[in-house]
Structures are given as C-alpha cells and as structure tokens.
Amino acid sequence: MTKIINVKTSKDSYPIYIEHGLKTNWASYIKQLLRGEKVAIITDSNVGPLYANELKASLENLNIKSCIFIISAGEKSKSISNYENLATKLIEDNITRSDLIIALGGGVVGDLAGFVASTLLRGIDFIQIPTSLLAQIDSSVGGKVAVNLPIGKNLLGSFYHPKAVLIDPEVLQTLDKRVLSDGMAEVIKYACIKGESFFEFLEEYDLDSISGQFDKLISTCCQIKADIVERDEKENNDRMLLNFGHTFGHVIESNFNYEVYTHGEAVGLGMLYIANLGERLGLTKLGTSDKIKTLMLKYNLPIDYPKMDIEAVKAIIAHDKKSIGEKINTIFIRKIGDSFIYPEYIDALIEK
Ligand SMILES: NC(=O)c1ccc[n+]([C@@H]2O[C@H](COP(=O)([O-])OP(=O)(O)OC[C@H]3O[C@@H](n4cnc5c(N)ncnc54)[C@H](O)[C@@H]3O)[C@@H](O)[C@H]2O)c1
Ligand SMILES: [Zn+2]
Incomplete structure (x- = not known):
C-alpha cells in the first residue's frame, strides 16, 4: 500500500x-x-x-x-x-x-x-x-x-x-554500500532528535538487515522532517534541530577538504562529539554517546574523531551560518529522542 x-x-x-x-x-x-x-x-x-x-x-x-x-x-x-x-x-x-x-x-x-x-x-x-x-x-x-x-x-x-x-x-x-551507510547517519540523527522508539527500532538491525525495513524507515524520517518543516519552514527555530551533529560534521568535512569523510560519516562523528560534550557539561544523560556509538558501528559508520588543529576548527565554526558573534546555536540532546537548541560560546565547545 x-x-x-x-x-x-x-x-x-x-x-x-x-x-x-x-x-x-x-x-x-x-x-x-x-x-x-x-x-x-x-x-x-x-x-x-x-x-x-x-x-x-x-x-x-x-x-x-x-x-x-x-x-x-x-x-x-x-x-x-x-x-x-x-x-x-x-x-x-x-x-x-x-x-x-x-x-x-x-x-x-x-x-x-x-x-x-x-x-x-x-x-x-x-x-x-x-x-x-x-x-x-x-x-x-x-x-x-x-x-x-x-x-x-x-x-x-x-x-x-x-x-x-x-x-x-x-x-x-x-546504491553503493558506503553511500547507503552515509544516509543511515542522517536516519540516526532523526532518531536522536525526535524518536526514542525509532532509535530502539534501528538497534534491532544492521546495514544489511535494515533493507527489509526501508518503507517504515523512510516514512518515519519523512514524517519527522515534514512535522518540523511545517512548524518552521524557514529555519528560524525548530528546523535548526535537524542540524544536530552538523556543526562539527561541517568542521570535519571542511578540514579534510571534503575528500576523506562523506557528509554522513562526518555528521555521525559530529553527533558523537556533541553527545560526549553534553554529558561532560551536564546537559546530556550519561551513557547517551555510548548508545549512539554502538548504533553507528552497526551501520558501518566511523566512530574515531579525527585530530584537527584547534585554531583551524575555531575558524571554520566562526564562519558557520549558525554562529552569532562569539556564540553558536548548538543542538544538544537531553537523551535519545529529546533535542534542544543551546547557544554556547564557540570556545566552550572546543576540547582543549
Ligand atoms: N536540500 C536539502 O534539504 C538537503 C539536505 C541534505 C543534503 N542535501 C544535499 O544533498 C547532497 C548529497 O546527496 P546524496 O548523498 O544523495 O549525494 P549524491 O546525489 O551525490 O548521490 C550519491 C551517489 O549515489 C549515486 N546514486 C544515487 N542514487 C542511486 C541509485 N539508486 N543507484 C545507484 N547510484 C545512485 C549518485 O550518482 C552519487 O554517485 C549534498 O549536495 C547536500 O548538500 C540537501
Ligand atoms: Zn546533513
């Protein structure tokens, strides 16, 4: 049907x-x-x-x-x-x-x-x-x-x-397997920001077995995006939640000239980074980043955050469309399925 x-x-x-x-x-x-x-x-x-x-x-x-x-x-x-x-x-x-x-x-x-x-x-x-x-x-x-x-x-x-x-x-x-995996990173993003039960559903499969579930997976993601876009078509508010993992994802993509990591791979690493940081700042429930990491492994996504020069990272973030002066609107999650916008100092986001 x-x-x-x-x-x-x-x-x-x-x-x-x-x-x-x-x-x-x-x-x-x-x-x-x-x-x-x-x-x-x-x-x-x-x-x-x-x-x-x-x-x-x-x-x-x-x-x-x-x-x-x-x-x-x-x-x-x-x-x-x-x-x-x-x-x-x-x-x-x-x-x-x-x-x-x-x-x-x-x-x-x-x-x-x-x-x-x-x-x-x-x-x-x-x-x-x-x-x-x-x-x-x-x-x-x-x-x-x-x-x-x-x-x-x-x-x-x-x-x-x-x-x-x-x-x-x-x-x-x-579709090539790496391109499929790339798309799965954005699927995991939807689960992180809006769908705790969807996250549990994804935990039951891996990159090979999920293919039998594509209809459900795609309609769940489209519904989440449609709901968000309906509330905030021009990205003044809720639509920003879709940027979870993207600030540091863009940093990684850009730092490696878009040649080493696919967009999804970089976004996956960006989600892990923010979940880890959120746990340290007391914004995110402990254990959340481990859950995301385990799921990313199932879908063949990399989990090791690459080493990058701090000044280069700061420069890339400062040019991000979401930055306002010394702060940037960052998407954190309280726990899986519960996301929020948090304007944070760029300096505070970067690990020394
Ligand atoms: N407009 C938006 O809201 C929005 C959101 C996210 C990403 N994007 C943009 O989307 C682009 C990335 O999209 P993408 O990952 O689909 O990249 P893509 O269009 O380059 O497709 C990835 C690869 O898969 C191939 N391909 C696609 N469908 C195939 C199929 N059925 N069988 C075999 N090969 C197939 C393509 O030829 C390409 O080589 C970026 O430019 C990004 O900025 C836009
Ligand atoms: Zn994206």
Missing part, C-alpha cells in the same frame, strides 16, 4: 508517496501533475543509465513527451556552470512555465534541478524522485534547493517546494 505523507507549507501542501515498486507508476503520478505538454528529466551519470530510460518510456506510453538531461555524478556538479548549462539547454528545448522538471537522483540532482526549477522563467513546477537514501529521507523533503559557490556549499539557493515527492525504496538496491 502506498504511504502518503502530506507536507503543509505556508502557501500550499504537497504529498510524499512511499511504496516499494512505486517506480512502475511514476509516469501516472507525473501525468496527474503535468499542466503543460512536456517533461524535462534531470538526472546524473549513475542514476540516468539505471532508471531514466525506463521513466521516459513509461511517459511515452501515456503520450507525454520528455527529454533527459544528464549531469556528471558527484557534488562538484552542484555548480553555477551546471546551473547555467541546464538552464540554457531547457530554454533551447522550449520549456514553458506549464511544463514540469523531474529531479531523478540523489541530493545533488535534487538540489540543482530544484534550484533551476525555482528560478527558470521565475519558477517551473518540479517533482522530486529521490534515489539515494539521503535524498529519500532528507534532501527531497522541505523545499531547500541550492548550488554551491567556490567559497562554500549551498550558498546560492532558495526555498522552493516540489509538487510531489515519489519514493521507491527498491531503487536503493543499486
């Missing part, structure tokens, strides 16, 4: 459909939402060969014209030059405001295609078909779209919601 989660936004609402095997119906969902004549499928060089032709063929069966645009797989593609290339090609292809853009891929494709959709001709409808675990539980929900600037990630972007999110957990079968 298709699980439907509605995300309410300030202006509108849109559905997330989750079902094993949903991909056989992608085209009919698209047909329902298409106001114009054609569909532009934006995908990457890994996902395209696996799923784009199948989607194009099933659209053709419903007499819908479509075109496939492929970008190279990887974070480097979330660039202004790709944005310009795609925008130009779509205009050359005579796209109109009533047509539809489909983001078929992981978070890179979702963020880039979403940003193109949000700006081209002042806004074209788009649908997210997320294919990585991270995209299915996080980046496709909530309306943040962006590209990177050479000086930093996601600096050029907007809030622009899709018309629908179509999730088929079956496509995760072709």
Whole structure:
C-alpha cells in the first residue's frame, strides 16, 4: 500500500508517496501533475543509465513527451556552470512555465534541478524522485534547493517546494554500500532528535538487515522532517534541530577538504562529539554517546574523531551560518529522542 505523507507549507501542501515498486507508476503520478505538454528529466551519470530510460518510456506510453538531461555524478556538479548549462539547454528545448522538471537522483540532482526549477522563467513546477537514501529521507523533503559557490556549499539557493515527492525504496538496491551507510547517519540523527522508539527500532538491525525495513524507515524520517518543516519552514527555530551533529560534521568535512569523510560519516562523528560534550557539561544523560556509538558501528559508520588543529576548527565554526558573534546555536540532546537548541560560546565547545 502506498504511504502518503502530506507536507503543509505556508502557501500550499504537497504529498510524499512511499511504496516499494512505486517506480512502475511514476509516469501516472507525473501525468496527474503535468499542466503543460512536456517533461524535462534531470538526472546524473549513475542514476540516468539505471532508471531514466525506463521513466521516459513509461511517459511515452501515456503520450507525454520528455527529454533527459544528464549531469556528471558527484557534488562538484552542484555548480553555477551546471546551473547555467541546464538552464540554457531547457530554454533551447522550449520549456514553458506549464511544463514540469523531474529531479531523478540523489541530493545533488535534487538540489540543482530544484534550484533551476525555482528560478527558470521565475519558477517551473518540479517533482522530486529521490534515489539515494539521503535524498529519500532528507534532501527531497522541505523545499531547500541550492548550488554551491567556490567559497562554500549551498550558498546560492532558495526555498522552493516540489509538487510531489515519489519514493521507491527498491531503487536503493543499486546504491553503493558506503553511500547507503552515509544516509543511515542522517536516519540516526532523526532518531536522536525526535524518536526514542525509532532509535530502539534501528538497534534491532544492521546495514544489511535494515533493507527489509526501508518503507517504515523512510516514512518515519519523512514524517519527522515534514512535522518540523511545517512548524518552521524557514529555519528560524525548530528546523535548526535537524542540524544536530552538523556543526562539527561541517568542521570535519571542511578540514579534510571534503575528500576523506562523506557528509554522513562526518555528521555521525559530529553527533558523537556533541553527545560526549553534553554529558561532560551536564546537559546530556550519561551513557547517551555510548548508545549512539554502538548504533553507528552497526551501520558501518566511523566512530574515531579525527585530530584537527584547534585554531583551524575555531575558524571554520566562526564562519558557520549558525554562529552569532562569539556564540553558536548548538543542538544538544537531553537523551535519545529529546533535542534542544543551546547557544554556547564557540570556545566552550572546543576540547582543549
Ligand atoms: N536540500 C536539502 O534539504 C538537503 C539536505 C541534505 C543534503 N542535501 C544535499 O544533498 C547532497 C548529497 O546527496 P546524496 O548523498 O544523495 O549525494 P549524491 O546525489 O551525490 O548521490 C550519491 C551517489 O549515489 C549515486 N546514486 C544515487 N542514487 C542511486 C541509485 N539508486 N543507484 C545507484 N547510484 C545512485 C549518485 O550518482 C552519487 O554517485 C549534498 O549536495 C547536500 O548538500 C540537501
Ligand atoms: Zn546533513
């Protein structure tokens, strides 16, 4: 049965459909939402060969014209030059405001295609078909779209919601194990900030056995994110809770030039760091960091915090979007499933 989660936004609402095997119906969902004549499928060089032709063929069966645009797989593609290339090609292809853009891929494709959709001709409808675990539980929900600037990630972007999110957990079968593990770090994050029983559920499985539980896992995460986004669409308050583990996660990613740790691996280490610190500051129940560490091991995530230069760490945190003068809004947890925002001095966060 298709699980439907509605995300309410300030202006509108849109559905997330989750079902094993949903991909056989992608085209009919698209047909329902298409106001114009054609569909532009934006995908990457890994996902395209696996799923784009199948989607194009099933659209053709419903007499819908479509075109496939492929970008190279990887974070480097979330660039202004790709944005310009795609925008130009779509205009050359005579796209109109009533047509539809489909983001078929992981978070890179979702963020880039979403940003193109949000700006081209002042806004074209788009649908997210997320294919990585991270995209299915996080980046496709909530309306943040962006590209990177050479000086930093996601600096050029907007809030622009899709018309629908179509999730088929079956496509995760072709995902690389490290990329799957990467997504699991964000799943663990949801459990830490909002779901004690969800955390206990995750403890019953590991990276291999969890695949039988993807439908439940994805709908739980999407529901948590939808609830948070509904309360705080523009990240003034509660949406910040989703940044648990991210301050030090970004420090690690940036300190190693985004080459050594994946985003999820770094976020996992960031969660452990804050849980440990919270225990020492008396903000977090003792034993919480051990619980997180045990769960991370089950999902093949690294647990050893790397050595970094303190001054370099301070400099990275000072540039974080969440810092306000000498303090930074940091997310701590009282215990598993119970998170809060705590403005703390940057100096007090860094271990000497
Ligand atoms: N907008 C948001 O709210 C939000 C939230 C979190 C992350 N993000 C962004 O998401 C991006 C990371 O997303 P990601 O981890 O999905 O990265 P990604 O899009 O690079 O995908 C990871 C890898 O998996 C491949 N892949 C994806 N689906 C596949 C499938 N079904 N089978 C085989 N290979 C597949 C991709 O080609 C890529 O090589 C970052 O740019 C990050 O900034 C955005
Ligand atoms: Zn993240």
